[in-house]
Amino acid sequence: MAITALPPDTEADIARVTEALAMITPRWNVRILLALSGPPLRYSELAAKVSWLQNGQLHPKLKSLCDAGLVERTEHTARHVTYGHTERATALLPVLPMIVTWAEEHLEKADRPLPAIEQIEDSLTLLTRRHAAAILWVLKSREEVSGRVLARIVMPSSDWTNIYPPLRQLVADGLADTEGNGRPYRLSAAGAALGPVLGTLSAWAAGQPLDQAAHHPVWGQPQAKSKPRPWVSSQSRPGPAALPPARAVGSSPAWHHRDLFSHAVAGRPTAAIPAGGPRR
Incomplete structure (x- = not known):
């Protein structure tokens, strides 16, 4: 894939995010990570928490998560081995509620x-899905682009x-x-709303603090400068309004990992919201 006319290091950025998604997307991986969100567990203790996995399924999943640097296997003695999060896995957890927020709003x-x-x-x-991250990056950067131009950017060596x-x-x-056919492509509202998720995944994959997502060259959302108002010298100047405390992207989320296994239906506005992507 050759990325042209886009922010520098875009190709490496997309590759890192694609690799990060490949670590956590395989079936049961997120559930295993959530089950390990507390103190390190022995294999039998973890197996009891993910009892839906059949015999022989947990071990290869744990091995792949260890190889990915998300789970740490500690051998205390020959008969005492525990599994727990690495620092990388702990840093990844705040991304999960962001994905839930997006899904609640935009999935059908x-x-x-x-x-x-x-x-x-x-x-x-x-x-x-194949090429999804690269296409989303280009659509966000170019706003509108034809299929032919998009192909030249994302898959230049292919038809x-x-x-x-x-x-x-x-x-x-x-x-x-x-x-329609022959018309350019652009991000939908749901695609554009993925910005915080993809920006945070990019920061995590690059080993940066998650609050750097706000400054991502593609998915960041810089604050727009307010237009100055005319000022009359005789008018009184009010003091600055009190602002609510801002919550940093990398701060601890106000949820518990166990909340991800249950669902409470939140109140929704009566206005219809267009359906987003389909369920699996």
Whole structure:
């Protein structure tokens, strides 16, 4: 993939985020990470927490998470081995409620209330489709782009018509829009709303503090400067209004990991919200 006319290091940025998504998206990985969110556990203790996994399924999952640097295996003695989060896994956890927030707003509504963990898994499935991250990056950077130009950027060594299957999938998932054949593509409202999630994943994948997501060259949202008002010398100048305390992106989320396994239906406005991407 050759990224042209985009912010520097975009290709490496996309590769890091794609790799990060590949670490956590495989089935059960997020659930295992959440089960390990407390003190380190022995294998039997962890198996009891993820009892839906059949015999032989947990060990390879743990090995892959250890290889990815998200789970640490500590051998205290030959008969005492525990598993727990690495610092990298702990730093990743604040991304999960951000994904839930996006899913609640933009994924199509299911017939039944879904636990937050399923919201996360459904959202990750959309983001890990082939070429999805690269296409979303380009659409965000270019605003509108034709399929041919998009193919030249995302898959320059392939026939340009190969861009259409992943593009159509993103449209079907509700992350991209187009007005019809031959018309340019652009991010949908749901796709644009992924900015905080993708920016935070980018910061995490690069080993930066999560609050750096606000300054991401593509997905960051710099504060717009307010237009100065005319000032008359005779008018009194009021003191600055008190602002609510800001919450940093990297701060501890106001939720407990156990909350991701249950779901309370939140009150919603009566106005209809367009359906976003489909469930798996």
